Structures are given as structure tokens and as C-alpha cells.
Amino acid sequence: MGIVLDKLPGVCGVLPGGAGVLAASDEVVNWARKRSVWPVTFGLACCAIEMMAAYAARFDTDRLGIFPRPSPRQADLLIIAGTVVKKMAEPIVQIFHQMPEPRWVLSLGSCSNCGGPYYDSYSVVKGVDKIIPVDVYVAGCPPRPEALIYGILELQKKIEKMSLARGAGATAQIETGPRRYD
Numbered sequence: 001m002g003i004v005l006d007k008l009p010g011v012c013g014v015l016p017g018g019a020g021v022l023a024a025s026d027e028v029v030n031w032a033r034k035r036s037v038w039p040v041t042f043g044l045a046c047c048a049i050e051m052m053a054a055y056a057a058r059f060d061t062d063r064l065g066i067f068p069r070p071s072p073r074q075a076d077l078l079i080i081a082g083t084v085v086k087k088m089a090e091p092i093v094q095i096f097h098q099m100p101e102p103r104w105v106l107s108l109g110s111c112s113n114c115g116g117p118y119y120d121s122y123s124v125v126k127g128v129d130k131i132i133p134v135d136v137y138v139a140g141c142p143p144r145p146e147a148l149i150y151g152i153l154e155l156q157k158k159i160e161k162m163s164l165a166r167g168a169g170a171t172a173q174i175e176t177g178p179r180r181y182d
């Protein structure tokens with residue numbers, strides 16, 4: 001399917017009426033993607049407890065199509081929930097690379113946004129965006145489950161703006177910066 005999506009803009013470019021087909025494809029693909037954001041089950045510190053609460057019965061993210069998956073191969077959202085110590089930087093990059101495109105990253109809480117209360121520590125990465133591109137930042141220490149859900153809804157708004165013509169197929173994005181949505 002990824003190869004089809006990658007080739008579609010080129011094929012539509014030479015066909016009469018191709019622009020309409022491409023626009024309709026964007027709408028269908030983006031609708032499917034935003035309604036099935038599957039995060040990988042991965043947590044680092046206290047913020048991960050809030051993330052687990054969001055998945056559990058009271059907040060129940062399943063109703064939004066958000067199903068945590070046990071493998072990065074099956075997931076398209078990496079939630080960085082907790083303090084990113086330098087020792088964990090390499091495994092985080094590895095998990096990110098194991099996820100298929102399109103993949104998104106949500107930074108949950110002050111620690112992963114900028115180092116949080118441990119900003120001065122010798123062992124803490126001062127923001128996960130130093131090692132992987134981040135699509136959405138959620139503030140707080142810790143952010144409540146509602147804040148995480150709000151962050152995912154914001155991500156869904158960004159997904160709505162993705163376009164196959166701008167490389168939203170299955171080809172890996174440039175990994176040194178955030179994904180383009182404009």
C-alpha cells in the first residue's frame with residue numbers, strides 16, 4: 001500500500017483529472033490515518049502513569065481509535081512520556097526507526113519537552129527533539145490524561161493537512177526536523 005501511495009502523485013500528474021483523484025485520495029487516506037492513531041506502549045517516568053490512565057477505562061482512548069500497540073512495527077505514534085536520560089537516547093532513536101512511515105512523535109510533559117525539573121542534570125537530554133523530530137508538545141508536570149488526549153486531537157488536525165504530493169506516502173521523512181504539514 002505504501003508503494004501505491006508513493007507512486008500515486010506521479011501517476012495522477014500525467015492523467016487527465018489526476019488532480020481530483022489525488023485530492024480525493026488525500027481526504028480518504030488522512031481520514032483513515034487520523035482515526036487510527038496507534039501509539040507504541042513505551043513509557044519513561046511519571047508521565048507514563050498519566051498516559052496509562054488515558055488508555056484505561058475512565059478516559060478510554062479506544063473510543064477515539066487510539067489503540068496502544070506492543071510493537072513499534074505496528075505503531076505510528078511514539079509518545080515520549082517521561083524524563084529522557086542520555087542512556088535512553090539510543091533506544092528511543094532505535095524505536096523511532098523501527099516504526100513504519102508515516103510516524104509521529106508526541107512529547108508528553110516538561111521532561112521530554114525540555115528536561116523539566118532535571119534541566120541542570122548532567123544525565124538528562126534537554127528535550128527529546130534534540131534526538132528525534134517532534135510533532136506535538138504537551139506541557140505540564142505531569143500533564144493530565146485530558147491534556148494527552150488534547151495533544152492527540154491536535155495531531156489529528158495536523159494529519160488532516162498531510163498531502164501525498166508533499167511526501168505523505170511511505171517514504172521516510174527527513175529525520176533532522178519536524179514533518180511538513182503546510
Ligand code: SF4
Pocket residue numbers: 045046047048081082083108109110111112116117140141142143
Ligand atoms: S514532567 Fe514531571 S511528571 Fe513528567 S516525567 Fe518529568 S518530573 Fe515526572
